[in-house]
Amino acid sequence: MNDNTPGITGLILAGGRGSRMGGTDKGLQNFHGLPLALQTLMRLQLQSTPLQEVLINANRNLAAYESLGVPVWPDSIDGFAGPLAGFQTGLERCETPLLLTVPCDTPLFPLDLVERLYTAMNAQDADIAMAAAPEADGTVRPQPVFCLLKTDLLESLVKFTQGGGRKIDAWTGQHRCAIVPFDLPGDNAQAFANANTLAELQQLESL
Ligand SMILES: Nc1nc2c(ncn2[C@@H]2O[C@H](COP(=O)(O)OP(=O)(O)OP(=O)(O)O)[C@@H](O)[C@H]2O)c(=O)[nH]1
Ligand SMILES: [Mg+2]
Secondary structure, eight states: OOTTSOOEEEEEEEOSOOGGGTTOOGGGSEETTEEHHHHHHHHHHTOSSOOSEEEEEESSOHHHHHTTSSOEEOOSSSSOOOHHHHHHHHHHHOOSSEEEEEETTOTTOOTTHHHHHHHHHHHTTOSEEEEEEEOTTSOEEEEEEEEEEEGGGHHHHHHHHHTTOOOHHHHHTTSOEEEEEOOSTTSOTTTTOOOSSHHHHHHHHTO
């Protein structure tokens, strides 16, 4: 971060149904004794490149999320339309030129996430920078909910969702998107492990 770095807002995506976790509000499930959304917030605050602000996107239990001390915004699109509804809400609400999205169910994400996405966005003159990391089978795949986005993409996203679009990669594919691999020597292979079920959450706690 230097004086030329534009402001970046972090957005915690906690607006899903949590259906694989029995319909629970995942961001409020405890991880090492604290709600996942709070663990995510703390990890954003520890980033090597500081964020200007953090917002939470949630659709249930809004008061519980508000108690974490940052602004909370529900989806502006009805009906649990998926993570892109969260992206849209973040782009509508953020007051900085850049928005970083992270899901609430991946509490070990890298501490240099913002730094590496921002560096790649600049180096490749991209509008979006998206993390890529090894999955359980070892194959490196895009992690589309970990995205750094230019805020002026809002108009494009509104158009896409209004046309019924729901798939992140179908939308990001319309723009110049830098894919940023996090599988370098020294990177933690578990950094992008996410907890979709209670068993996965317990497994993550044992890492
Ligand atoms: N705002 C918003 N975020 C969503 C929505 N659906 C999923 N997400 C978020 O996208 C990220 C990845 O989604 P999943 O891991 O599939 O989470 P989920 O939808 O809560 O869980 P499942 O219902 O089990 O798929 C999580 O951070 C979710 O909170 C939605 O309809 N709106
Ligand atoms: Mg998930």
